[in-house]
Amino acid sequence: MSAGHETTTGPLPIGQFARLVQHTVKNDPLFQHQALQGEVSSWSVHNGNIYFTLRDDDGQMDCVMWRSARLKVDPSIKVGSEVIIIGSVDVWPKRGRLQIVVARIQPVQTLGAMEETKRQLIETLRAEGALDLPSRRLPLLPKHVAIVTGADSAALSDMRQLMTDRWPGLRTTVIEVLVQGEHAAMEIVRGLAVTRALARPEVAGRLGLPPVDAVIVGRGGGSPEDL
Template sequence: MSEHIPAPNGPAQPQLAADTTPDNPWPLARLSENLKNYIERVSPTWVEGQLIEHRVSRGHAWMTMRDLDVEMSLPVVAWARTANGLDPSIKEGARVVALVKPNFYTKTGRLTMVVNDMRPVGIGELLARVERLRRALAEEGLFAPERKKPLPVLPNTIGLITGRDSDAMHDVQRNVWLRWPVARFEVIHAAMQGPRVSDEVSAALHVLDQDPRVDVIVVARGGGALEEVILPFSDEALVRTVSELTTPVVSAIGHEADRPVLDDVADFRASTPTDAAKNIVPDAAIELAGITDVRTRMAQAVQRLVDVQGQQITQLRSRPVMAQPETMIQLRAEEISQLITRSRATFGHQLHRATDHIEQLKARVRSLSPQQTLNRGYAVVQHDNSILRDASRVAVGDDLDILVAAGRLTATTTSVTETSKE
């Protein structure tokens, strides 16, 4: 830190910026010198970005680097000695890494990011990064087959994310409508190259995923340079967005040889936008031909069934039992008559035996009946409502009730003669 000599007879300058006041400020030179000393202590730093501006003036290269993921840029300058040694491929649009160090020019108060070295990022290195990301996400399970969602047989509405008025959009729509003329699209235009691809495509994916009408989403882009096709659609944030959606996603990026990481996480990978159209809707002509074929085969099957049943009916009608159906009735009538006759004979025999048995039982009952005894001349004598068995129980003059075979009479005892019970 440089020293500053205070004015004669003036107050001492504050040592710290926080101690300055309106009455005792720092001179501007002191602030500039302190900033320069502080900034020059920052170590040179390697940064990566894309050159969106590159011009050479008096041998110096004035450039602007933009971040690969967010909208943020930084002006840098390579002085003539450094600029003369840069790779010729370093130009506007190139992806580079640069060793930069801030420099503060005290006379004008300008901060400049000075490039001490700059190297282009080769396509080989970029593809190696993509492969490392692909392996890491595969180990995480984002590409597992069980995570793939099946495509709908016939989508209600097709969500399409593509560039504005792009060939890919026309290819998808034209081929879909050739196959299924009534197909409907919900199209969202997004950047298909450059640093905004991940953010804009991810935002479009979320919008379509929340639309209940959309049954499948297609991300389509035509062919191009590897850094335009593979790199933007291998962004990790974009890949993770696709893995979290509930709507099936079809990746239709570039040509067959192009394979961004988006292809691996998508539910279906189409080799081209045209191939995507062929896989998201059926071919109406083929479906109509199939329906016609099925209807023909159904009609033939029904006709064969009718023919077989007709032949069976003809065979049944030719049988004797069908030619003279009364024969069967006569046979059954004779069988019924025989059964009736046998039943009547059996029932009559059983009834006769039962009648004889009843008569025998009646005779036995009658022989044991007290009435039968009375009929033979015996009588039942009752005294005091009890059957009299012993004459000694009756005194002369007692009334007796006498039951005979036919009727009842009352008598008075005139004499009692006892007999031995032996």
């Protein structure tokens, strides 16, 4: 060991060092929840977990997707598929093995198709004039805000905290709806119908509330396929 790197603590046990590496990568944002792209070069399933290797021309890494996340896997993925994953680096100290724990995986061509569908929908809505409807000016100080969002979501918690900090005492009504999945659109429309009713003074008055004069439709983050 060079003089510039001498230590008085002595050599670390290898297991302790492996756990130190694990702690470091699990607490560094650079190695957590990263979006990565590559080609699947191996693919196997064991005890419900998926083990695969992600590679490109410059390198490769072992990946694992636990069975709890396996329901989100596109069945078309196989060896040779080009995919995008969302994953976090972890280290298995007993084996000294570094791998990516994958939360999401999606074929690149599927994401491209989703973007094309989104583009076509926007063009259709624009052609129908739905995007050109006149907007209403928001009140400077709303008296009653309706929030259409998922139940017990982080997004709802953030919105409530922000409104409490900026406008303490502001009246809010939460209308809980599904914000992803095949029934989400119908649920959100239902939620907006409730806010429209609460905007009528006679309806709000029967509930002892001021009429709704502002509406928030919101959700937190999510993968592109969920959104």
